[in-house]
Amino acid sequence: MIEVVGATKRYGDRVAVDDLTFTVKPGIVTGFLGPNGAGKSTTMRMIMGLDAPTGGDVRVNGKHYAEHTAPLREVGALLEARAVHTGRSAYNHLRAMALTHGIPRSRVDEVIDLVGLGDVARKRVGGFSLGMGQRLGVAVALLGDPATLVLDEPVNGLDPEGVRWIRHLLRSLAAEGRTVFVSSHLMSEMALTADHLIIIGKGRLIANTPMAEFTEQASGKVVRVRTEDSARLRELLAGPEVSVTAVERGVLEVHGLSSTAIGLVARDNAIALDELTPVVASLEEAFMDLTKDAVEFGVHDDTERKAS
Template structure:
């Protein structure tokens, strides 16, 4: 278990982490999400004793990391897969780590086999691809068979097979009762892998909740409607008090109604429907909604299309109401 209480870190005048408190429990995968510059990496470094907190504290299984006699046996971490001496082989790199923590030599071959690097175990790591480096970093995290595991962007550089593998590995580790803490920008993977979410923005905790609750609180489902009689159907739906928005392809987003209700309304008025689908909100939508105001860096983008507009303000579809 990882416990942070009032964790704060300043770098000069920059407040990187501000009074952060959260608990990462065993038996589940906890996703650690936030925009660039939100404080994720600094928080993970403080957990591992690589940065000293300005205030507050964080413990692993009730003790500060610096007080762990054999840290690799209790905490496995992947923060920077490139922090390996390029002249060493994967086997030699892991063997040095094992010897420094009293881990049996045979464990080196076991983890190399687990991550699929046995064939290149004796080759210098300077020739490793990004994905191979990630696998070696994961092997190092698993080396001491620890109860607590931390991964920062674990799928970075992995091919589809590797992504599938690390996803299954994290789920397996959690099912064994271990504490698994994962930072990632890949929302599609977090949606599949994580059970619980801790979301940080501008150094503050924005959410600490389970996956479905996070999505439900920060995004809204809607019904996508497409019909050759949109100009007549739209006002009928709006008259029911449903919020109706036209999107660029002349379909409609309807909020506050169930698909069956819209289907019944169209049938009652003899109108045809070409599409009627309930669209559930995604983790990415919920994340963007929550963190939109705390993003530190905004990239310059091409001019976006006009935003969805309420039906009453939207231009009529082409022709006499029929789609082209």
């Protein structure tokens, strides 16, 4: 369980996280989504007690991270930048982490096996590929058999096999009743893994919703209607929450009404429809749409630049 209440983080003038409030529940995979620079890593660093919030409160399993007597037992973390001395072997890195808590050597061997680093565990981490580094990060996160996992972009640098493996792992960790909090800037990745979504942009909360609901909203938004009588139908559909645009002659795109509702209106008014299709917007599009105002380093509109 992770509780973030009104958390704010300022670095000088820059506000990285702005009054953020959400809870991450155990037993499911919660995706933490946002464009680059949205404040995901900063939020995760606050959860791990690495950065102190400027305001608000961040607790994990009921306490501030630093108040836990066995933090590795409570929270396992994979943070974005590799947090490993490049001159040390993976095995010795894990041993050093384990020693701080009195975690036995057998557990170190176990997590090395689990992430598939057996062959290279005695080699220096400096020679690791990004994917191997990520696997070592996952091994560190699992070392204390923690109740909560915080993983910042775990699929970064993994090959397709590794990506599939991470997905499996996250799902099974959640199924064991753990709290699993995973960040990504890719909606497509989250769509396959997460049960719940927390979306932020420019440090603010944009959405906090079950994955299923997000999918539903994203897919049912626009309905395409083709009819000879488009002008009349357009008038009939008009309403405060509804917007209708004519995309071409005889084709309307309707926002704010379900296909069922449109079908009923057409029937009641004896309008023959040639086509009635809910347009499935991709989750990626829905995500982009949601966060387009919050892209920190977004590409500026060409016309805007020409005008200036």
